[in-house]
Amino acid sequence: MPDLITSDGNIRQDNWAVVPRPADGDSLDIPDQPSLIPADLWLAGKEHFENRDDIGVWLDSHEEPEILAGVVNELPVIAVNFPKFSDGRGYSTARLLRERLNYRNELRAVGDVLLDQLQFMKRCGFDTYVLRADKDINKAARCLNFFTQGYQAATDTDVPLFRRRAS
Amino acid sequence: MYVYDEHDRQMAAERVAQFRDQTERALAGELREDEFLPLRLQNGLYVQRLAPMLRIAVPYGMLRSAQLRRLARITRDYDKGYAHFTTRQNVQLNWPAIEDVPDILAELAEVEMHANQTSGNCIRNTTTDQFSGVQADEITDPRPYCEIIRQWSTFHPEFAFLPRKFKVAVNASEHTDRAAIQVHDIGLQMVHNDQGELGFRVHVGGGLGRTPMVGPVIREFLPELDLLTYLEAVLRVYNRYGRRDNKFKARIKILVKALTPEGFAAKVEEEWSHIKDSPTRLTAEAINQFKGYFTEPDYQQVPDVTDSLATQRFENREFDQWISHNVDDHKKPGYTIVTLTMKKTGTPPGDVSDRQLEQIADLADHYSFGEVRVTHQQNVVLADVRKDKLFELWQAITPMGFATANLNTLTDVICCPGGDYCALANAKSIPVAEAIQRQFDDLDFLYDIGNIDLNISGCMNACGHHHVGNIGVLGVDKKGQEFYQISLGGSSHHDAAIGKILGPSFARDDMPEVIQKIINVYVDHRTEEEPFLDTYRRIGIEPFKERVYA
Numbered sequence: 001m002p003d004l005i006t007s008d009g010n011i012r013q014d015n016w017a018v019v020p021r022p023a024d025g026d027s028l029d030i031p032d033q034p035s036l037i038p039a040d041l042w043l044a045g046k047e048h049f050e051n052r053d054d055i056g057v058w059l060d061s062h063e064e065p066e067i068l069a070g071v072v073n074e075l076p077v078i079a080v081n082f083p084k085f086s087d088g089r090g091y092s093t094a095r096l097l098r099e100r101l102n103y104r105n106e107l108r109a110v111g112d113v114l115l116d117q118l119q120f121m122k123r124c125g126f127d128t129y130v131l132r133a134d135k136d137i138n139k140a141a142r143c144l145n146f147f148t149q150g151y152q153a154a155t156d157t158d159v160p161l162f163r164r165r166a167s
Numbered sequence: 168m169y170v171y172d173e174h175d176r177q178m179a180a181e182r183v184a185q186f187r188d189q190t191e192r193a194l195a196g197e198l199r200e201d202e203f204l205p206l207r208l209q210n211g212l213y214v215q216r217l218a219p220m221l222r223i224a225v226p227y228g229m230l231r232s233a234q235l236r237r238l239a240r241i242t243r244d245y246d247k248g249y250a251h252f253t254t255r256q257n258v259q260l261n262w263p264a265i266e267d268v269p270d271i272l273a274e275l276a277e278v279e280m281h282a283n284q285t286s287g288n289c290i291r292n293t294t295t296d297q298f299s300g301v302q303a304d305e306i307t308d309p310r311p312y313c314e315i316i317r318q319w320s321t322f323h324p325e326f327a328f329l330p331r332k333f334k335v336a337v338n339a340s341e342h343t344d345r346a347a348i349q350v351h352d353i354g355l356q357m358v359h360n361d362q363g364e365l366g367f368r369v370h371v372g373g374g375l376g377r378t379p380m381v382g383p384v385i386r387e388f389l390p391e392l393d394l395l396t397y398l399e400a401v402l403r404v405y406n407r408y409g410r411r412d413n414k415f416k417a418r419i420k421i422l423v424k425a426l427t428p429e430g431f432a433a434k435v436e437e438e439w440s441h442i443k444d445s446p447t448r449l450t451a452e453a454i455n456q457f458k459g460y461f462t463e464p465d466y467q468q469v470p471d472v473t474d475s476l477a478t479q480r481f482e483n484r485e486f487d488q489w490i491s492h493n494v495d496d497h498k499k500p501g502y503t504i505v506t507l508t509m510k511k512t513g514t515p516p517g518d519v520s521d522r523q524l525e526q527i528a529d530l531a532d533h534y535s536f537g538e539v540r541v542t543h544q545q546n547v548v549l550a551d552v553r554k555d556k557l558f559e560l561w562q563a564i565t566p567m568g569f570a571t572a573n574l575n576t577l578t579d580v581i582c583c584p585g586g587d588y589c590a591l592a593n594a595k596s597i598p599v600a601e602a603i604q605r606q607f608d609d610l611d612f613l614y615d616i617g618n619i620d621l622n623i624s625g626c627m628n629a630c631g632h633h634h635v636g637n638i639g640v641l642g643v644d645k646k647g648q649e650f651y652q653i654s655l656g657g658s659s660h661h662d663a664a665i666g667k668i669l670g671p672s673f674a675r676d677d678m679p680e681v682i683q684k685i686i687n688v689y690v691d692h693r694t695e696e697e698p699f700l701d702t703y704r705r706i707g708i709e710p711f712k713e714r715v716y717a
Binding site for chain 1: 411
């Protein structure tokens with residue numbers, strides 16, 4: 001299992017598996033380790049996963065986070081998949097999970113996660129990142145911290161610069 | 168104009184350091200080309216036909232003389248001694264070396280300039296009317312709002328990887344639209360509502376390119392304090408639902424069309440209802456702070472009408488023509504707005520040398536409080552010129568090549584760099600502009616035929632805004648040969664319209680004669696004082712077709 005980057009730039013061991021969506025007709029095969037399963041399948045079989053702190057979900061970039069409205073905080077981990085780093089839907093998904101659905105637990109970026117996108121993910125509420133395997137994890141802290149502030153309010157701050165200036 | 172505070176300076180410096188790091192990793196092979204691509208594009212860096220191209224942001228077209236001098240120095244030290252004013256009020260360098268770009272950005276940051284988001288699938292430079300703040304018929308000065316949008320959109324973490332590029336334009340004039348807002352992804356028209364409150368009419372989904380469209384209104388009145396939350400709602404709906412499967416169907420206009428303007432507006436309203444009272448909502452205090460950067464300069468008491476100006480005009484026909492065409496009314500008695508035309512025949516439209524950039528800086532210092540504005544027609548405006556200095560100014564700029572009195576006429580061509588520079592182009596555009604300028608070299612004839620927008624693009628991406636030219640020219644590639652398609656009847660103003668294609672395309676050598684025939688049809692059919700566009704709308708495209716393809 002790859003190492004995990006946290007939003008403060010630290011690296012930690014991780015053993016969560018992302019379970020791919022089974023092909024039509026196949027059943028979901030959950031491995032014997034903490035697992036992230038497709039969010040809609042978790043919803044469909046929710047009663048089986050009651051009080052399981054080793055089962056979380058993942059949302060693909062086209063999936064709507066609103067399907068998890070009201071139940072987000074039953075999940076220990078929600079992952080959002082970036083099928084391609086240039087697909088920016090996951091940033092909106094993250095903000096909606098945090099700011100609209102009030103999700104408080106771990107929000108993880110998975111998929112085509114590269115160094116130069118980490119700063120945006122952090123501001124949108126992701127707190128862990130699984131960097132694509134060929135990228136140098138030791139550069140993550142630097143890439144997370146090029147900027148000491150931003151102009152806008154986002155998940156990380158509800159005070160946009162124009163309000164800080166005025167005070 | 169806006170001046171950086173410590174926050175802006177810090178972020179500008181951090182951005183330079185970040186791009187330096189990204190460039191080093193790219194050159195070291197740690198970033199694949201497709202991974203570096205959006206990073207460099209969001210810093211304005213293209214890889215072009217002959218060399219890289221760097222597009223430098225000029226927020227809503229405003230430049231100070233010190234910035235012009237720095238640009239001049241950069242073109243000398245890092246480029247070939249010239250720059251190009253673009254159709255989105257920005258500046259381009261055609262020959263920088265990739266490894267020099269971080270140094271260029273550092274030099275720009277020293278004079279409060281940058282290349283942020285001048286390309287890529289993100290929110291681009293916000294544009295506006297070049298006469299903002301100095302014209303009489305203005306709801307209010309739109310520039311503080313442009314700066315508010317600039318700051319909100321800069322490094323916005325949610326909207327750095329949109330389906331496609333995104334352009335916002337603001338207009339505040341009641342009777343004119345020099346910012347072409349209806350052909351932008353978001354066009355904001357400043358208005359007062361029935362209660363006299365200030366706000367915006369919001370157009371979404373206009374644009375040029377492959378599927379040209381005039382943007383429908385999705386909200387008749389948006390109160391000014393709600394500007395950013397509403398923009399955020401529009402962008403979020405677009406980011407979530409805009410098409411990503413096909414680059415040519417990824418602009419917001421396709422989404423607006425698919426959902427219908429009403430359906431799209433409903434989605435935006437729903438999203439907005441959740442965030443309209445969020446901390447992103449503007450405050451009156453914040454708006455006033457931004458307005459404080461755009462206060463009136465130190466205008467002097469200058470006589471509005473003088474005998475000497477009348478005499479100078481009477482005695483000098485060329486000066487008189489220049490005043491009639493290149494000088495506009497100012498809200499302040501005794502002052503005028505002067506447009507320096509960058510359209511001298513034989514020079515690519517919008518191109519300026521390092522020396523000319525410095526001359527413009529000197530002119531700004533001497534005649535216009537040290538500031539200029541770049542126009543989307545690729546000219547440069549001195550917005551605050553004393554009437555009693557006009558003759559002196561005209562004498563100064565004539566040898567510099569800035570006094571060609573063809574503003575808004577047929578030869579004030581809007582033109583992209585085209586196949587001479589751009590890797591995307593199907594055909595050259597600059598030689599076509601020049602050939603047409605040579606064909607119509609008689610100023611009296613140009614004045615007689617009145618204002619005509621002639622816009623030339625070298626490809627479908629429409630950087631030369633050909634769809635909204637009264638006469639539009641589009642370069643196309645036919646089996647490796649350059650051909651040119653003509654459209655008629657476009658407009659980028661309040662009566663915005665997309666031009667209609669005339670018919671089969673023409674070889675480059677035929678273009679001056681084809682344009683001549685189109686003008687001849689107009690001259691034959693026009694009634695007294697009728698502008699080209701009105702004649703076209705009255706008689707339709709058929710008479711033009713008959714003559715051109717006879």
